[in-house]
Amino acid sequence: SQELEQSPQSLIVQEGKNLTINCTSSKTLYGLYWYKQKYGEGLIFLMMLQKGGEEKSHEKITAKLDEKKQQSSLHITASQPSHAGIYLCGAGNTDKLIFGTGTRLQVFP
């Protein structure tokens, strides 16, 4: 079965700094989803990548899927306190998804 590993598990950065979160799959990714979860709340969809080498951006968040489609990275530029939360990657098919264990991000002033 497919497994997703995220790194780092936890990240503490100063406001204004850039950061990267990685998601590595044990199998080829046919759809990679990034979600953000505010502490104790539901998940919010950020973006989805399907093609090898694909890159998408939303505001200051950029996600990439590598050419081999086994790893994705999420990059935040000039982090802000509003970026704090748990970031989860998800993968699967049109029927169901599996999720990584999440990366907890804290941004301090």
Added chain:
Amino acid sequence: DADVTQTPRNRITKTGKRIMLECSQTKGHDRMYWYRQDPGLGLRLIYYSFDVKDINKGEISDGYSVSRQAQAKFSLSLESAIPNQTALYFCATSLSGRDYNEQFFGPGTRLTVL
């Protein structure tokens, strides 16, 4: 108004009690999912339903049951709650017929079993 709602938002119960968590959606989606989230374990799928007559087990269905009362409602039951079922439970929905599976999540139910 929220598109995916869950009730209750918080619940404390005792070992052995039967408890039901409810999920309702106004998105018109046909697919609904129940997940649980535990620290360090991410989200794990308990059950999912593609329509009222289609119920499927996820990776951790033991100790749980579900009911899809209508397209908009999907309930999760713990027949006899045990402490290791203490977790944050999420309901999610998605729409079939697409080539991707964007899921929309409810706010979660925090369940504590004493």
